[in-house]
Amino acid sequence: MIKTVAIQGVKGSFHHIVSQQYFNKPVVAIECLTFDRVVESLVSEESDAVIMALENSIAGSIIPNYALIDKYNLHIVGEHYLDIQHNLMALPNQSIMNIKEVYSHPMALLQCKEFFRDYPHIKLVEDKDTAEVAERIHKHQLKKVGAIASVMASEIFELNILAKSIQSIKHNETRFAIVKRTNSEIPENEINKASLKFETDHKRGSLATILNVMSDCKLNLTKIQSLPIIETPWKYAFFVDVTFEDYKDFAKAKAVLKIMTLGLKIFGEYKNAKL
Incomplete structure (x- = not known):
């Protein structure tokens, strides 16, 4: 029985959303900032399963994750496709013109780069996770700083969405693998x-x-x-x-x-x- 699932990112991340959608019963999400840490939690039996993004319909394969599954002899037991909608968000009472810097995961920045060509005053900065940036903005009340993340992240961390669905291609899906230490359990x-x-x-x-x-x-x-x-x-x-x-x-x-x-x-x- 799955009780704990390791995810890359924090609550409100796309991996967290998958953990809520895929499993029939509620599971405890173990937050990890890197996929290496995600896999480490599984190998050490700290988690019962992990969720790993494998490919995106815009940006392609996430090759290092294939390598991790291979290196540690892990097993894919299921998959889940998630419609990825990237939203620009910041603290309340700010406009896009107030924003000086936007931080997000490199994949998110890649998928949204066309949008920011209309806002050359905004500096794009690569970060570890989409929702973690939203959490940081909320925790430290960072003004003039934006995040690219999910609607769930904006709700959890009380941020206003300044622009919805800013990814270049509106139909944007990511395929996630559900990974365990042992092989398939289905008939x-x-x-x-x-x-x-x-x-x-x-x-x-x-x-x-x-x-x-x-x-x-x-x-x-x-x-x-x-x-x-x-x-x-x-x-x-x-x-x-x-x-x-x-x-x-x-x-x-x-x-x-x-x-x-x-x-x-x-x-x-x-x-x-x-x-």
Whole structure:
């Protein structure tokens, strides 16, 4: 039973929102400012599960998080998609023209940079977390300072929203993984998505051959991400997500891939949240 969940950020962060939406019963959120600390809490059994953003529809993959899951042999047991709406907020009785600096997570700043071109007087500063900035502004009553964060953060930390949905692309989703120390706990007949990692021979056509195997086994490739193998320059591992209608098709593909690839690793077998 999940009782404690580690999140990157504080209450009001997008990871915190996912922790409230994904689980059927209330869970205690352990606030962490870095993903390394998030994973540390899981490995040390301080938390029962962790939530980690893996990719965003605007900014792409969050590669260091794939590496953390791999390094500590963790398992993806579920996923959750969240509509990310970034809002500019500050203490009450201030306007955008009063704001001199805006602090937020680098990903949030990247997604909102177009908005700030109309406000060249505002300096953008990278910070560790969206909601943590909102908390700091509230705690220290920082004037002329803005945060980019969720509506929930503005409500928790009593800030006024100066501009809503300021991200460049209005339909902005992030995919979050629910990660545990052990593998999937759901019945086999409910599993229709899997995350895996493998390496290929350094030969022409090796990756294409593997992708053909997946296609022949009726797997739908929803994501492929390469990651450098640090110990071997210019050689890469591939992180792949696949969906399927019948688990038997995946089991067949898995058996073939064990033979055809190097170091096949199954990160998780779970329910596809994007139907």
